[in-house]
Amino acid sequence: MKAERSSFRRLIPSDTRIDFVGSRFLWIAFSSALVLVSILLVFLKGIPLGVDFQGGTLVEVRFRGERVTPSAVRVVFASLAGGDVLVQPLGGAEGGGYLVRTGPREDLEGFNQRLHQALNEAFGKKVEVSRVEMVGPAMSKELRRKGYIAVLLTWAAMLVYIAFRFEFAYGLGAVVALIHDTSVCLGAMALGQREFSLVTLAALLTVIGYSVNDTIVVCDRIRENIPKLGKKLSLSELVNLSINETLSRTIVTSLTVFLVLVSLFVFGTSLLRDFAFVMLVGVIVGTYSSIYIATPVVLFFKRPSKG
Numbered sequence: 001m002k003a004e005r006s007s008f009r010r011l012i013p014s015d016t017r018i019d020f021v022g023s024r025f026l027w028i029a030f031s032s033a034l035v036l037v038s039i040l041l042v043f044l045k046g047i048p049l050g051v052d053f054q055g056g057t058l059v060e061v062r063f064r065g066e067r068v069t070p071s072a073v074r075v076v077f078a079s080l081a082g083g084d085v086l087v088q089p090l091g092g093a094e095g096g097g098y099l100v101r102t103g104p105r106e107d108l109e110g111f112n113q114r115l116h117q118a119l120n121e122a123f124g125k126k127v128e129v130s131r132v133e134m135v136g137p138a139m140s141k142e143l144r145r146k147g148y149i150a151v152l153l154t155w156a157a158m159l160v161y162i163a164f165r166f167e168f169a170y171g172l173g174a175v176v177a178l179i180h181d182t183s184v185c186l187g188a189m190a191l192g193q194r195e196f197s198l199v200t201l202a203a204l205l206t207v208i209g210y211s212v213n214d215t216i217v218v219c220d221r222i223r224e225n226i227p228k229l230g231k232k233l234s235l236s237e238l239v240n241l242s243i244n245e246t247l248s249r250t251i252v253t254s255l256t257v258f259l260v261l262v263s264l265f266v267f268g269t270s271l272l273r274d275f276a277f278v279m280l281v282g283v284i285v286g287t288y289s290s291i292y293i294a295t296p297v298v299l300f301f302k303r304p305s306k307g
Contacts, residue, residue: 016244016247017240017241017244018240018243018244018247019240020239020240020243020244020291020292020295021236021237021239021240021243021295021296021299022240024292024295024296024299027292028292028293028296031180031289031292031293034184034187035180035183035184035187037187038183038184038186038187038188038190039183039187041187041190041191042186042187042190044190045190045191045193046190047186047189047190047193047194047195047196048193048194048195048196049144049195049196049197050195050196050197050198050199050200051101051133051134051135051140051197052135052140052143052197052198053140053143053144053147053196053197054135054140055135055136055139055140055141056101056102056103056134056135057101057102057103057111057132057133057134058099058100058101058131058132058133058134059077059099059100059101059102059115059129059131059132059133060090060097060098060099060100060129060130060131060132060270061073061097061098061100061119061127061128061129061130062090062096062097062127062128062130063096063097063123063126063127063128064126064127064128067096068123068127070087070089070098072122072123073087073098073100074087074100075122076118076119076122076123077100077102079118080111080114080115080118084102084103085100085101085102086100086101086102087099087100088100088101090270097130099270111132111134112129112132115129115132116129143198147198147201150201150205151182151201151204151205151208154178154205154208155175155178155179155208158171158174158175158178158208158212159171159172159174159175162174162212162215162216162219165216166219166220166223168301169297169298169301170215170219170223170294170298172297172298172301173215173219173293173294173295173296173297173298173301174211174212174215174216174219174294176293176294176297177211177215177286177289177290177293177294177297178208178211178212180285180289180293181207181208181211181282181285181286181289182204182207182208184281184285185203185204185207185278185281185282185285186204188277188278188281189277189278192277194274194277194278195274197274199271199274199275200274200275200278202275203274203275203276203277203278203279203282204278204282206279206282207278207279207281207282207283207286210257210282210283210286211282211285211286211289211290214250214253214254214286214287214290215289215290215294217246217249217250217290218242218243218246218250218290218291218294218295219294219295219298221242221243221245221246222238222239222242222295222298224242225238225241225242225245226238229241235299236299239295239298239299243291243295250287250290250291251287254283254284254286254287257279257283258280258283258284261276261279261280261283262276262280264276264279265277265280
């Protein structure tokens with residue numbers, strides 16, 4: 001009875017034997033094409049830089065009651081700030097609210113006061129300024145540099161840690177999977193024209209941590225199975241067995257995180273939506289890469305144990 005209950009609660013039956021290793025070359029070709037498309041999207045379409053990395057002033061305004069057109073909002077900001085004014089509807093619909101970008105302001109406090117006065121004169125009390133952010137050119141350049149360094153150092157740290165914790169082959173497999181995941185996430189941001197900001201950078205670093213955790217679970221099971229079954233099974237069979245044994249845990253974890261992120265994406269603010277978007281893509285590709293990217297690299301570089 002206990003065994004029946006245990007198997008009933010498993011999302012994936014314990015006797016599942018999917019041949020992941022046998023189809024690895026097909027999935028490697030697919031992943032290579034996906035990374036190539038992602039790189040092309042980044043270079044051809046580009047990723048919009050947020051105020052954090054581009055510099056300037058970002059204002060989020062929301063309206064209650066009747067709808068307000070983007071042109072009406074642009075007129076107010078152009079008369080107040082001058083220069084280029086970019087007005088972006090929040091949630092893809094006009095009227096509810098807008099993100100407005102202008103050049104950097106030297107006196108943010110004074111600009112904030114003039115902004116409230118100008119908006120109240122134009123739209124009355126139905127307007128609400130949710131946030132005002134300003135980043136200067138020097139600061140944005142420094143944030144960009146530190147953002148690139150953070151991603152590169154994270155890759156290097158993961159390689160060193162996993163190579164020390166397991167073997168170099170496992171660490172190399174994990175880093176290749178991380179480069180794959182990061183590239184696809186950036187490609188998705190370019191395709192969806194999502195801003196690259198400190199928030200989305202945090203999402204990318206979170207994706208890296210999530211993907212590594214998933215990869216470590218699979219690699220740990222491979223390492224556990226080698227002493228027990230290394231003489232009975234080939235390395236390919238051991239890798240296949242290990243992936244199948246951890247498959248239920250992988251899917252349950254990924255599905256749980258995915259559902260939470262969907263809620264954030266649907267009901268969250270604009271900042272949370274950008275974070276959730278990157279995380280949603282990252283959870284999908286991170287789960288996939290731990291099976292079809294990391295383990296084939298391990299299989300290629302690791303030699304079967306003789307003992």
